[in-house]
Amino acid sequence: MALHKLIAENRRAKFDYFLEDSFEAGMVLTGTEVKALREGRANIAESYAATEGREIVLINAYIPEYGPANRFNHEPRRPRKLLLHRRQIDRFFGAIGREGQTLIPTKLYFDEKGRVKLELCLAKGKKLHDKRATEADRDWKREQGRIMRDRG
Numbered sequence: 001m002a003l004h005k006l007i008a009e010n011r012r013a014k015f016d017y018f019l020e021d022s023f024e025a026g027m028v029l030t031g032t033e034v035k036a037l038r039e040g041r042a043n044i045a046e047s048y049a050a051t052e053g054r055e056i057v058l059i060n061a062y063i064p065e066y067g068p069a070n071r072f073n074h075e076p077r078r079p080r081k082l083l084l085h086r087r088q089i090d091r092f093f094g095a096i097g098r099e100g101q102t103l104i105p106t107k108l109y110f111d112e113k114g115r116v117k118l119e120l121c122l123a124k125g126k127k128l129h130d131k132r133a134t135e136a137d138r139d140w141k142r143e144q145g146r147i148m149r150d151r152g
Helices: 031-038 067-072 086-098 128-151
Strands: 005-009 017-027 048-052 055-059 080-083 102-110 116-125
Touching: 017 102, 031 067, 048 086, 055 086, 086 102
Parallel strands: none
Antiparallel strands: 005 102, 017 080, 017 116, 048 055, 048 102, 055 080, 102 116
């Protein structure tokens, strides 16, 4: 998947969750939301995807208001419907219900055709000791790189 233009990234997701499968989803947006995204201003760090009826909805994603739109603007943190295939939606329902997983957005970007896409990952939350192990592993890899660079 070649990313055309990255708008926002959830870098904390790898630290807080075990990321498993990733999927690409479209989003139902208003015109002012797309214009604000073209300016490159958005935040998906605290957002997640939830089920609403038979649909998947992105909750708490921040797309700021578009300045020139004045009174025709959108709500910055409104729930946004995600566009997925029915088979993917059914799979998410099963994973969320039975296996205790959650849907975490990792990237928000424009694809080759200029449409806004969201990369979703099925994830399981990490416990505190898992986070410590991840951090220790990352520090050791960094230290290995320093040692190899100094020797070679």
